[in-house]
Amino acid sequence: MEISVKIGNMLHEVAELGVLCVFEGNPLPPEIAHLLPAEDFRGTANQKVLLYPPAPLGPRRLLLLGLGSVDKADIERFRHVGALAVQEARALQVAEFTIGVQGMPPISLFDAADAFAEGMEMGAYRFWRYRTNLHTAQTFEVTKAAVFAQPENDEIISSGARLGQIIGRGVTYARDLVNSPGYSLTPEKLGDEAVALGQRTGLKVTVFNKAQLTEQGFGGILAVGKGSVNEPSFMIMEHGQASAGTPTICLVGKGLTFDSGGLSLKPADAMETMKSDMAGSAAVFGAMQVVAELNLPLHVVGLVASAENMPSGDSYRPGDIVTTLSGKTVEVLNTDAEGRIILSDALFYAQRYNPAAIVEVSTLTGAIIIALGMRTTGIMGTDQALLDRLSKAGEVSGERVWALPMWDEYHQMVKSEVADLKNMAGRPAGSITAATFLAAFVGDYPFAHLDIAGSAWTNSPAKPYESARGTGVGVRLLVEYLRGLARN
Ligand code: BES
Ligand code: ZN
Ligand code: ZN
Numbered sequence: 001m002e003i004s005v006k007i008g009n010m011l012h013e014v015a016e017l018g019v020l021c022v023f024e025g026n027p028l029p030p031e032i033a034h035l036l037p038a039e040d041f042r043g044t045a046n047q048k049v050l051l052y053p054p055a056p057l058g059p060r061r062l063l064l065l066g067l068g069s070v071d072k073a074d075i076e077r078f079r080h081v082g083a084l085a086v087q088e089a090r091a092l093q094v095a096e097f098t099i100g101v102q103g104m105p106p107i108s109l110f111d112a113a114d115a116f117a118e119g120m121e122m123g124a125y126r127f128w129r130y131r132t133n134l135h136t137a138q139t140f141e142v143t144k145a146a147v148f149a150q151p152e153n154d155e156i157i158s159s160g161a162r163l164g165q166i167i168g169r170g171v172t173y174a175r176d177l178v179n180s181p182g183y184s185l186t187p188e189k190l191g192d193e194a195v196a197l198g199q200r201t202g203l204k205v206t207v208f209n210k211a212q213l214t215e216q217g218f219g220g221i222l223a224v225g226k227g228s229v230n231e232p233s234f235m236i237m238e239h240g241q242a243s244a245g246t247p248t249i250c251l252v253g254k255g256l257t258f259d260s261g262g263l264s265l266k267p268a269d270a271m272e273t274m275k276s277d278m279a280g281s282a283a284v285f286g287a288m289q290v291v292a293e294l295n296l297p298l299h300v301v302g303l304v305a306s307a308e309n310m311p312s313g314d315s316y317r318p319g320d321i322v323t324t325l326s327g328k329t330v331e332v333l334n335t336d337a338e339g340r341i342i343l344s345d346a347l348f349y350a351q352r353y354n355p356a357a358i359v360e361v362s363t364l365t366g367a368i369i370i371a372l373g374m375r376t377t378g379i380m381g382t383d384q385a386l387l388d389r390l391s392k393a394g395e396v397s398g399e400r401v402w403a404l405p406m407w408d409e410y411h412q413m414v415k416s417e418v419a420d421l422k423n424m425a426g427r428p429a430g431s432i433t434a435a436t437f438l439a440a441f442v443g444d445y446p447f448a449h450l451d452i453a454g455s456a457w458t459n460s461p462a463k464p465y466e467s468a469r470g471t472g473v474g475v476r477l478l479v480e481y482l483r484g485l486a487r488n
Pocket of ligand 2: 259261335336337338339
């Protein structure tokens, strides 16, 4: 969607649809106050009233949208309202609309414009790539919004809206990747996608194919990918470079383009959404796109380990012992606990960048859904300062995270008798033992693991800026975390 900022009063600009957002209790502008009884629109959160204002007012249709009380109007509120405006435009089948806010928000104009644009961009997203009957009310696409500002606020609102648009596009990019079917987005195709992203943004991209992985000893990725005709791959996407005062941050993503469970085959219903098992890598792709477009003054390295987990005569088996890139051996007890195995190679690889932090994102365990449900990302790690930063970024970005403990006793649970580690430690604390497994491969580097197995997918969107299926979770969180590092 195209979002522009214009100077002037929206009420006097010609448009098919104008959206006027009003705080609760604020009087309506005199031009329209007389058009309706005051009690019909109070500006309560998400309240909407559609008017057909007479000339000389500009908009053919005028939607009054409630922002709620001023003291509760936080960043998230503005995301909601931006998205609601788009939903209404879609329902009215109006492709372009104008939008303005009556009164001053309690947050900075920059943040309000950012959130507004984020909300619009995310709210406009739908996955219709495979629909051939596109011209229905359901699939109508909203393409343009013009945000109206006072001349003295033009610059701040324009830069806020630009940021929001870039972040929103990072999220919809991730959603597109997650929503792509497994046959069309294989590990090799994900590698092509990384190359295309590099060409588009200037990121330095390197992709290792199966032969290169073999040569370098990526035993974990190779084991998991062995059973599929679609060969595994590994991607490195680099923004900026390491220098004094510029910390290196590694973002690591799980890129299982399809997880059938392998020989430890999943039941049919659990497999339905398993094209989304690369959502961690989609978050890394989306965040890297944003980092490049914002040109953040950081050295950020995105690492994605990708494979397809399939059952075949060639698959890795329960009982196999895999030698990972680190040299550590892993006893495979369940081939469905494959994420931690491919991630072990990527995490070990991250150490060569001497990073200030390694932040890894994965749809790692069903257990996180039992612990936290479908809407919350689990966070685990050993570096409290890093966990605090990410939790804060979660609050600000709207992608909240909740911590589970990583005490020593949990680390004992993934030790194997016949190998250094085992890839499964039973159902108790399933998310934590998966995280402690990962932690064995990061050395002493500050490490955080984000388990998005619940939050990466939704069948029932609850917020106006959400869309069914891939959520694009992780992009906003990672970007907020990195922007915070870039500020200080
Ligand atoms: N990709 C799954 C985790 C998952 C489950 C993601 C549900 C999204 C929704 C992962 O590879 C997996 O299967 N984990 C197993 C581990 C177990 C065998 C130790 C699980 O969670 O059941
Ligand atoms: Zn699995
Ligand atoms: Zn998986």
